[in-house]
Amino acid sequence: MTSIPLLSVNVSANLLFAYSAYFVGTASPGPSNLAIMSIATTDGRKAAFAFAAGVVCGSCFWAMLAALGLSAALLAFSGLMVGLKIFGGCYLLWLAYKSGRSALQSTPARTQASNAHLSLRRVYMRGVLLHLTNPKAILVWISVVALASPTHGGAPHMLTTVAGCLAIGMLVFGSYAALFSTPLARRVYLSIRRWLDGGLAVVFGLAGLKLLTSRT
Template identity: 55%
Template sequence: MTGTLLTAHLGLAWATYLVNAGSPGPSNMAIMGMAMNAGRRPALWLAAGVVSGSWFWGVLAALGISQLLAAYSTGLIAMKVVGGLYLLWLAFKSGRAASQPHAPDNTATAAANASARTLYLRGAAMHLTNPKAILSWLAIVTLALPPGAPHSVALAVVAGCMVLGVLIFFGYALAFSTPTARRVYTTARRWLEGLLAAVFGFAGLRLLQSATHH
């Protein structure tokens, strides 16, 4: 395989990850909401958990282990059910916040004062219980491994995606924790919480639906 062809496959895989991870979804929306509601520190710890969860599945995909997980339908169905229920729980929390005319004074304070470990684990749980992450990583690694490609290419594409993941998820945390973003959140809190509830609810129902039709 020529170096030019290999570079093209790597570029395609990285571009696919960039679009997939950068597009608004449950993880990005959660980081955005946390940043605007509670500030930079909680959002960065939440983002760190999301990044770690993404790295976990990326490394497994590169090693080929996640292909075995995907092959066992029972395990994948269980993950879809758990992930779907978790997202619906997040949807319920956001919906409840959106239904209140004024945000409870202790809501932002509780999030801002939450331990780094709690916030980190919350972010990690969003990715570790999301079977879409496994399948997305499998597709991305496959793009970078055309016939004849050395196995080291898989590790290279995951390493590149890890860098992009840090830039994307931490970028959301930094961008939406600015004073301007927090002012926007204050004036449009109910609409934004409602949007979060819709995103979480839609994603959760889709996961549960795919589990029942597996």
């Protein structure tokens, strides 16, 4: 008679832990958030939202793999993972180079006015690529799914976990895009642009090197 209430409490507790862990990981400063901040202040709100949508879609891909149990199979193909690590590490180093070059310039390399023709589809794909080229992302989702999955939780519970985390991701990334595309944020950005771009170069560079040199 008490098994159902106990299971319900267990499921709710696991969901809360998973959501909290995902929120902390998503809201903490990282390559995706810093890139959204930079795009929002230089290219405007539409471009920032497009990039954030790409990041969320990339996250959704890893989430579905983890939820369907295909992540273990993917990790079993060591050659594929090594190739993905190399590609992802090189892409992050390329982003580090671009940010570093921008930091060395005395004037912004791009502005909203000069990017009126900016392709939102291209910006969206940059967001997708940034998230897909980081194999570490799938490890985060494996942890979230494992944390939120009690015995006999079932498919509906797993769907709730993934949907809730993706909603959190949309809220967090969307908030970054909205906040840093305001006129005040753009003025602040212009005053610290070179420091921010330099910080991006360091973050992307360290992430790329860590990815290329990691053994897992």
